Amino acid sequence: MCDLDEGSNEDSMGRDSVKRISSKCMKCKESPALLIIRVGDAFCRNCFKEYFVHKFRAMLGKNRLVFPGEKVLLAVSGGPSSSSLLFQVQEGLSHKASKKLRFVPGIVHIEEGAACGKTLEERTKIVADLKSIFSTSGFPFVIVYLEEVFSLPSSVLQSIFSLPTEKDDLYKDAVAGFMQSCHTSVKKNLCHETVAQETTLTEDHTHASLLSTHAHANETSISAFRGKFPFSPEQTEAVEKLFASMKTLTAKEEMLQTLRKHLILYTARIKGYSKVMMGDSCTRLAVKLLANICLGRGAFLAMDTGFSDPRHGDITIIRPMREYSAKEIAFYNKLFGVPSVFTAGLNTKAPEKASIQHLTESFIVKLQADFPSTVSTIYRTSEKLNPRYSQTPADDKGTETCLLCSCVLGIELRDEASAFRAISISEELSQSKKPEGGQVSSSTMEECCAENKMETLESSGCSCQSRERRNTTPDFWSLLCYSCKLVVKDMTSLDLLPEYILEEANRRQRRTQIKREIQEYLLTSEDDADTAP
Amino acid sequence: MPVLCSRCEIKKAHLKRPKTGHSLCKECFFWVFEEEVHHSIVSAKLFNRGETVGIGASGGKDSTVLAHVMKVLNERYDYGLNLILLSVDEGITGYRDDSLETVKRNQEQYELPLKIVSYEELYGWTMDTIVKQVGLKNNCTFCGVFRRQALDRGAMMLEVDKICTGHNADDVAETVLMNFLRGDIARLRRCTAISTGSEGAIPRCKPLKYAYEKEIVLYAYFKKLDYFSTECIYSPNAYRGHARSFLKDLESIRPSSIIDVIHSGENLSVKEEVRMPIQGNCARCGYISSQKLCKACVLLEGLNRGLPKLGIGKHHKLQDKLLKSQPLTEEEEKKFKMISF
Numbered sequence: 001m002c003d004l005d006e007g008s009n010e011d012s013m014g015r016d017s018v019k020r021i022s023s024k025c026m027k028c029k030e031s032p033a034l035l036i037i038r039v040g041d042a043f044c045r046n047c048f049k050e051y052f053v054h055k056f057r058a059m060l061g062k063n064r065l066v067f068p069g070e071k072v073l074l075a076v077s078g079g080p081s082s083s084s085l086l087f088q089v090q091e092g093l094s095h096k097a098s099k100k101l102r103f104v105p106g107i108v109h110i111e112e113g114a115a116c117g118k119t120l121e122e123r124t125k126i127v128a129d130l131k132s133i134f135s136t137s138g139f140p141f142v143i144v145y146l147e148e149v150f151s152l153p154s155s156v157l158q159s160i161f162s163l164p165t166e167k168d169d170l171y172k173d174a175v176a177g178f179m180q181s182c183h184t185s186v187k188k189n190l191c192h193e194t195v196a197q198e199t200t201l202t203e204d205h206t207h208a209s210l211l212s213t214h215a216h217a218n219e220t221s222i223s224a225f226r227g228k229f230p231f232s233p234e235q236t237e238a239v240e241k242l243f244a245s246m247k248t249l250t251a252k253e254e255m256l257q258t259l260r261k262h263l264i265l266y267t268a269r270i271k272g273y274s275k276v277m278m279g280d281s282c283t284r285l286a287v288k289l290l291a292n293i294c295l296g297r298g299a300f301l302a303m304d305t306g307f308s309d310p311r312h313g314d315i316t317i318i319r320p321m322r323e324y325s326a327k328e329i330a331f332y333n334k335l336f337g338v339p340s341v342f343t344a345g346l347n348t349k350a351p352e353k354a355s356i357q358h359l360t361e362s363f364i365v366k367l368q369a370d371f372p373s374t375v376s377t378i379y380r381t382s383e384k385l386n387p388r389y390s391q392t393p394a395d396d397k398g399t400e401t402c403l404l405c406s407c408v409l410g411i412e413l414r415d416e417a418s419a420f421r422a423i424s425i426s427e428e429l430s431q432s433k434k435p436e437g438g439q440v441s442s443s444t445m446e447e448c449c450a451e452n453k454m455e456t457l458e459s460s461g462c463s464c465q466s467r468e469r470r471n472t473t474p475d476f477w478s479l480l481c482y483s484c485k486l487v488v489k490d491m492t493s494l495d496l497l498p499e500y501i502l503e504e505a506n507r508r509q510r511r512t513q514i515k516r517e518i519q520e521y522l523l524t525s526e527d528d529a530d531t532a533p
Numbered sequence: 534m535p536v537l538c539s540r541c542e543i544k545k546a547h548l549k550r551p552k553t554g555h556s557l558c559k560e561c562f563f564w565v566f567e568e569e570v571h572h573s574i575v576s577a578k579l580f581n582r583g584e585t586v587g588i589g590a591s592g593g594k595d596s597t598v599l600a601h602v603m604k605v606l607n608e609r610y611d612y613g614l615n616l617i618l619l620s621v622d623e624g625i626t627g628y629r630d631d632s633l634e635t636v637k638r639n640q641e642q643y644e645l646p647l648k649i650v651s652y653e654e655l656y657g658w659t660m661d662t663i664v665k666q667v668g669l670k671n672n673c674t675f676c677g678v679f680r681r682q683a684l685d686r687g688a689m690m691l692e693v694d695k696i697c698t699g700h701n702a703d704d705v706a707e708t709v710l711m712n713f714l715r716g717d718i719a720r721l722r723r724c725t726a727i728s729t730g731s732e733g734a735i736p737r738c739k740p741l742k743y744a745y746e747k748e749i750v751l752y753a754y755f756k757k758l759d760y761f762s763t764e765c766i767y768s769p770n771a772y773r774g775h776a777r778s779f780l781k782d783l784e785s786i787r788p789s790s791i792i793d794v795i796h797s798g799e800n801l802s803v804k805e806e807v808r809m810p811i812q813g814n815c816a817r818c819g820y821i822s823s824q825k826l827c828k829a830c831v832l833l834e835g836l837n838r839g840l841p842k843l844g845i846g847k848h849h850k851l852q853d854k855l856l857k858s859q860p861l862t863e864e865e866e867k868k869f870k871m872i873s874f
Contacts, residue, residue, distance in 0.1 A: 248786070248787065250786065250787060289713075290710075290713070290714075292797070293709070293710070293713060293794055293797040293798070294783055294790050294793060294794055294797075295790075295793060295797075296793035296794075296796050296797055297797060298796065298797020298798060298799070298800045298801050299797070299800035299801070299802075301797075301801065352782075353782055353785060353786055355786065356783060356786055356787060356790070359779075359782055359783065359786065360779075363775075363779050363782075367714070367775060374714060377714070377715065377716040378713070378714065378716070380716055381713060381716045381718065381721075384718055384803055384804055385801060385802065385803060385804065386802060386803070386804040411800055412796065412800075415799070416576050416577075417573065417576040417577035417727060418796070418799055419743065419792050419793075419795040419796040419799055420796060421572075421576065422569065422572070422573065422742075422743035422792070423552075423553075423743075423789070423792050425568075425569060425572050426550075426552055426553055426565070426569055426743075427553055429540070429565045429568055429569065430539060430540060430550060430553050430555040430557060430565055431539050431540060431555065432539065432540050432541065432542050482793075482796060483793070486787075486789065486793070
């Protein structure tokens with residue numbers, strides 16, 4: 001119970017603080033201290049830079065996930081954390097760095113102006129600012145617009161898994177191989193190429209190339225910015241309508257995050273990147289953790305906020321900035337001139353209680369002021385969590401994943417006496433019984449017609465527009481996890497979802513139906529049949 | 534046009550359920566509320582036939598409603614339970630003495646036997662005297678620890694098989710948030726369990742675990758149940774207050790958040806490598822404890838010696854020294870005394 005310790009230390013802190021926050025850097029003890037991070041650690045400029053850079057390297061080195069020569073996509077939003085990430089990678093790869101970083105980066109930026117209601121001029125300006133930052137870095141970059149979500153193929157929602165391998169040995173071998181080839185080859189380019197062939201990416205290479213042939217029609221859209229917008233005004237309108245159809249800001253933010261992730265994944269797949277680096281800082285992650293608990297995502301906390309996110313199979317999302325507090329990043333950016341561009345988001349200037357995420361952020365920030373260890377405590381708690389249900393087919397056969405967030409489905413059905421069952425019973429009991437009866441396992445979608453007479457989804461007479469499409473049966477709800485259900489419940493009409501989501505939903509429903517028909521004749525699950533030699 | 538009840542569709546709706554937003558008439562609401570508690574009890578297999586169940590009664594709305602609903606369900610579904618009311622007197626003037634009057638009235642109304650245990654008789658201290666020594670900041674720890682033991686002692690005196698408390702969904706959600714904010718991994722795993730307890734201790738359960746606080750108030754209001762509704766006078770300074778105000782704000786944004794938090798809490802899983810406290814017995818009083826001495830004994834020791842901060846904080850080595858009756862140095866003693874302003 002850490003804050004009790006704070007209380008008992010208060011008295012001694014008062015006396016010690018005069019000694020501790022001295023004017024000398026606590027590391028080198030020579031230069032005058034320039035800044036204080038955490039509670040009382042004073043650093044001078046050089047020691048701070050060393051500390052910052054060392055943390056980044058240690059984060060990458062400790063986790064051993066980024067192989068030498070691997071292509072890594074940096075997701076840069078332009079904000080301070082991701083700009084700092086870009087800067088670190090730049091510095092790490094430059095000639096003057098001791099022990100250069102060993103991967104091949106690219107940059108992607110998702111432009112979300114359409115969802116926030118910005119005008120084309122504003123968006124052009126922001127993109128131009130970002131372009132100049134990206135070009136100075138020298139890495140290949142891509143700017144993807146949110147409107148392009150309407151041209152995504154439905155394969156982006158599928159996770160491609162490979163057989164599990166011994167990670168440690170692979171890493172050591174890959175490093176050894178890389179060092180050797182670097183010694184033998186003279187040119188730097190050759191070095192990168194040979195290792196790219198040697199690195200053991202999984203057999204989904206064929207799948208990735210399938211995706212790219214499919215994407216040829218869209219190739220012009222996902223391309224470097226050429227001075228004209230790669231989307232049409234109808235698509236902008238469609239995005240605006242989609243977001244307008246969500247009744248709460250909470251649902252809007254969740255949907256935006258999901259779409260953003262899908263776009264990044266798609267870009268990574270067609271460009272051949274196997275890792276994506278996100279710039280989430282410690283503070284941001286603490287807020288996300290608490291907000292996810294409030295949204296019902298407790299089972300997947302470890303994946304949503306951990307160092308690596310293996311949900312999507314061939315693409316791993318990593319978060320190397322997760323140990324930096326927002327304060328440290330801000331100091332670093334100011335002291336070392338890291339360029340960043342401020343882009344207003346959905347909840348900029350919104351009142352405190354506009355959405356759950358916004359409320360959580362202001363709550364944690366206020367609490368941090370009174371109890372300075374809040375953020376680090378939350379962070380440390382998150383490190384002790386693990387994903388409750390593993391993702392790979394080898395361990396958990398035949399698991400289905402959520403349509404939107406790719407998390408394992410069905411966890412709420414495992415316990416008899418759970419919160420989910422309780423709320424299903426509440427829903428069921430509060431309505432009159434119809435001859436078809438309501439299913440207990442899927443929650444009904446009657447929020448949209450809450451003011452009319454309550455009817456279960458199967459019964460006719462519901463005036464909701466979405467009833468006309470075939471795919472909005474109770475089966476659709478069974479494709480979503482608990483928290484995604486809550487997000488979709490807030491939508492007035494399911495038709496406005498991008499085509500790829502609806503297509504994938506249809507496909508999965510058809511497949512479940514087929515499986516149900518032949519259930520009694522199946523001996524093994526389909527994943528077993530796939531991986532058999 | 535008046536809104537009709539969404540369940541019977543005959544009568545006019547009297548209220549809107551905070552939990553799901555449906556409009557219900559009074560009778561349907563009573564029935565739905567009681568059915569939900571019945572479902573919680575049956576699906577979690579909380580009770581067995583013929584058991585004696587002690588209901589923790591404080592005179593507040595949760596325990597009053599709990600007593601009422603338990604009595605109704607016991608008769609309606611023939612659980613075959615023996616119900617007793619168990620109340621704890623912490624000795625907070627202006628708060629507890631009034632609520633105890635309510636409990637005595639409840640006893641007459643529901644015709645259930647009542648037993649009151651007090652801190653004074655068990656420990657020799659009342660909360661008022663404790664607060665005078667400890668101050669206003671950490672007193673909730675004392676009250677909570679002592680009350681838990683007091684309930685168990687009372688239950689043992691009456692030879693009760695199970696204790697049930699009136700913790701509602703809001704309480705459980707607050708506890709999940711609070712434990713998460715404090716990084717209390719051990720408690721995070723246990724706090725969402727509807728039934729807790731192990732060998733040597735009397736098991737406890739929370740039949741109202743999925744009932745919203747607002748619905749409990751609505752139930753008590755429409756049923757015209759008699760309860761005492763004032764906040765403990767020492768509560769404004771508790772850490773739990775932060776979690777509570779946050780939860781209230783969450784509920785105003787999205788009413789299902791309370792159940793969502795509980796759902797998240799139930800599905801949290803901890804890595805195996807994390808060290809968990811092992812359960813043992815207290816060396817002095819024999820109560821269950823994860824340390825050598827149970828918390829209540831440590832706190833009492835501190836109070837009796839005039840070192841109120843003995844149980845608060847993490848000075849394990851010094852605590853050990855103290856409890857082996859070794860004298861402390863001047864500086865160590867200062868750590869345990871209250872900071873006086």
